[in-house]
Amino acid sequence: MEIFRWLGKIAIGFFETLGFFSLFLLKSARGIFRGKWSRTDLSKQLERVGVSSIFVVSITSAFTGMVMAVQTIDQFVRFGATNYIGGVIGLSMVRGMSPVLTGLVVTGRVGAAMAAEISSMRITEQLDALQAFGLDDVAFVGSPRLVAGLVMLPLLTIYSFVIGIGGGYLFVVTRGIHSVTFLKSLEALLEPSDIFGGLLKAAFFGIIISTTACAEGFRAGNGAIGVGEATTRAVVWSNMLILAFNYILSTILFGGIR
Amino acid sequence: MKACLLEATAIEKSFGENAVLRGIDLALSAGETLSLMGPSGCGKTTVLRMIVGLIKPDRGKITLFGREMTHPEDDESTIDLKRRIGIVFQGGALFDSLNVGENVAFPLRYCLGLTDEGEIERRVFEVLEQVELPGTESLMPAELSGGMKKRIAIARALVHEPDILLLDEPTTGLDPQTARHIDRLVSEIGKRRNLGILAVTHDLVTAIGISDTILLMDRGKISWRGTPEEWKTSEDPNVRKFATGLRPVRAGRTVCP
Ligand SMILES: Nc1ncnc2c1ncn2[C@@H]1O[C@H](COP(=O)(O)OP(=O)(O)OP(=O)(O)O)[C@@H](O)[C@H]1O
Ligand SMILES: [Mg+2]
Numbered sequence: 001m002e003i004f005r006w007l008g009k010i011a012i013g014f015f016e017t018l019g020f021f022s023l024f025l026l027k028s029a030r031g032i033f034r035g036k037w038s039r040t041d042l043s044k045q046l047e048r049v050g051v052s053s054i055f056v057v058s059i060t061s062a063f064t065g066m067v068m069a070v071q072t073i074d075q076f077v078r079f080g081a082t083n084y085i086g087g088v089i090g091l092s093m094v095r096g097m098s099p100v101l102t103g104l105v106v107t108g109r110v111g112a113a114m115a116a117e118i119s120s121m122r123i124t125e126q127l128d129a130l131q132a133f134g135l136d137d138v139a140f141v142g143s144p145r146l147v148a149g150l151v152m153l154p155l156l157t158i159y160s161f162v163i164g165i166g167g168g169y170l171f172v173v174t175r176g177i178h179s180v181t182f183l184k185s186l187e188a189l190l191e192p193s194d195i196f197g198g199l200l201k202a203a204f205f206g207i208i209i210s211t212t213a214c215a216e217g218f219r220a221g222n223g224a225i226g227v228g229e230a231t232t233r234a235v236v237w238s239n240m241l242i243l244a245f246n247y248i249l250s251t252i253l254f255g256g257i258r
Numbered sequence: 259m260k261a262c263l264l265e266a267t268a269i270e271k272s273f274g275e276n277a278v279l280r281g282i283d284l285a286l287s288a289g290e291t292l293s294l295m296g297p298s299g300c301g302k303t304t305v306l307r308m309i310v311g312l313i314k315p316d317r318g319k320i321t322l323f324g325r326e327m328t329h330p331e332d333d334e335s336t337i338d339l340k341r342r343i344g345i346v347f348q349g350g351a352l353f354d355s356l357n358v359g360e361n362v363a364f365p366l367r368y369c370l371g372l373t374d375e376g377e378i379e380r381r382v383f384e385v386l387e388q389v390e391l392p393g394t395e396s397l398m399p400a401e402l403s404g405g406m407k408k409r410i411a412i413a414r415a416l417v418h419e420p421d422i423l424l425l426d427e428p429t430t431g432l433d434p435q436t437a438r439h440i441d442r443l444v445s446e447i448g449k450r451r452n453l454g455i456l457a458v459t460h461d462l463v464t465a466i467g468i469s470d471t472i473l474l475m476d477r478g479k480i481s482w483r484g485t486p487e488e489w490k491t492s493e494d495p496n497v498r499k500f501a502t503g504l505r506p507v508r509a510g511r512t513v514c515p
Contacts, residue, residue, distance in 0.1 A: 036368060044355075117354075121353075121354070124351060125347045125348070125351040126351050126352075126354070128307070128312050128347065128351065129347060131311070131312055132311075132340065132345045133340075133364065133365055133368055133369055134337040134338070134340040135368055
């Protein structure tokens with residue numbers, strides 16, 4: 001009997017959190033148009049999301065592209081399908097790997113820092129001070145961060161396409177496959193709709209990262225311990241939702257996961 | 259009869275089982291300074307947070323500038339009323355990501371909607387002079403001492419020329435000299451601008467020094483109210499307990515509890 005109560009409690013907590021995130025997202029999305037927030041803060045957030053993650057995105061994307069090439073090149077050679085290798089690496093980067101990697105990396109790099117920042121604003125009454133000045137705190141803090149996530153994730157993902165495919169390309173070329181073969185197959189297999197799908201995913205992930213970070217920051221409590229807890233929860237939820245949404249969006253956009 | 263800026267009637271509030279406020283009444287008019295005193299955890303901060311609409315009372319009503327605050331967050335006009343209040347939070351609540359100048363400019367930009375950078379700069383400069391911290395605009399909050407933080411927080415609460423100033427323990431944790439300095443500052447500015455000031459404090463010297471009326475909270479109610487003069491001579495047991503606060507520890511010695 002205990003176990004059912006325990007499971008029930010977890011399930012309730014799960015849906016409560018999802019509901020809380022959705023509500024927060026709704027409020028900060030409305031705040032973009034209706035609320036007051038600072039333009040300078042928006043440019044700060046854009047810079048923060050973009051600049052602070054670009055190095056890590058480069059490293060992870062380059063290695064992932066190369067590993068993909070390393071692991072598949074023998075099969076392509078064995079089946080005489082080397083004309084496809086560029087396209088296959090390109091497709092898997094664009095449709096899934098790049099957005100997901102970028103999402104996970106930005107979560108760790110920026111989402112965590114945002115959650116820590118906002119939860120410490122919560123416990124030091126800075127969010128209350130915003131409200132006392134007659135501002136909508138969710139709009140003031142949440143909206144610029146939402147916009148930053150929404151704008152920067154697709155941009156970083158485009159960057160990750162380039163670096164990831166470039167990594168694969170470099171490895172493949174050193175193994176004696178002609179660069180024209182690689183590029184031609186890329187051109188042949190990669191459709192604009194793939195790129196669009198990948199970017200759409202990235203935009204979703206940007207929303208997820210900002211929303212989980214801000215929402216968990218807003219409901220932090222319990223002093224300095226609360227800051228750590230909020231940060232951890234934001235990272236866990238963000239990663240979980242990114243992977244879940246990757247599945248859902250792949251099914252919708254590409255008719256199945258690759 | 260002076261204009262009544264703020265009136266709280268029969269305010270009650272519980273956090274779960276914990277009945278913190280059990281019927282608080284207070285009124286504040288222009289040019290008047292009230293001190294709200296009471297033991298730690300008796301609900302003083304809760305009263306201030308209620309006035310600015312951060313917490314809703316379970317029962318009772320709060321009237322600001324003659325208007326009852328029923329739905330503090332929803333209505334544009336009540337937001338405008340809130341902007342006529344300056345509040346100094348217990349910990350200062352300066353924005354960590356902004357420097358002192360931007361912190362102080364904040365209410366100008368977002369409460370008054372000023373965009374003229376020259377005017378903003380001038381008013382920030384003026385108010386920083388008033389709290390005797392000129393030239394600190396470019397410092398970050400993390401670079402300030404406790405007393406400086408409090409004074410910057412006071413500057414930020416005053417810069418948009420509110421009618422009501424709410425202070426949560428403006429002098430607690432400061433050395434006596436800085437504390438007296440802040441007292442002087444608050445009462446000077448209060449007089450000059452004809453502000454209504456409600457100061458929460460543990461500091462008897464502050465309370466006696468700045469206020470027209472002292473309110474003492476005990477178990478969720480205001481158990482005593484009177485002038486500083488009356489406070490000094492009051493026979494009320496709560497007042498005596500709080501005022502002397504002294505009990506013998508060893509023969510011939512006393513300490514504050
Ligand atoms: N958000 C909250 N949730 C639950 N309990 C709260 C909350 N805020 C305050 N309390 C409780 O209300 C009581 C009064 O708190 P408050 O902060 O108003 O005290 P205070 O008089 O300002 O004390 P101090 O002088 O130490 O600052 C405390 O017992 C506190 O635990
Ligand atoms: Mg307090």
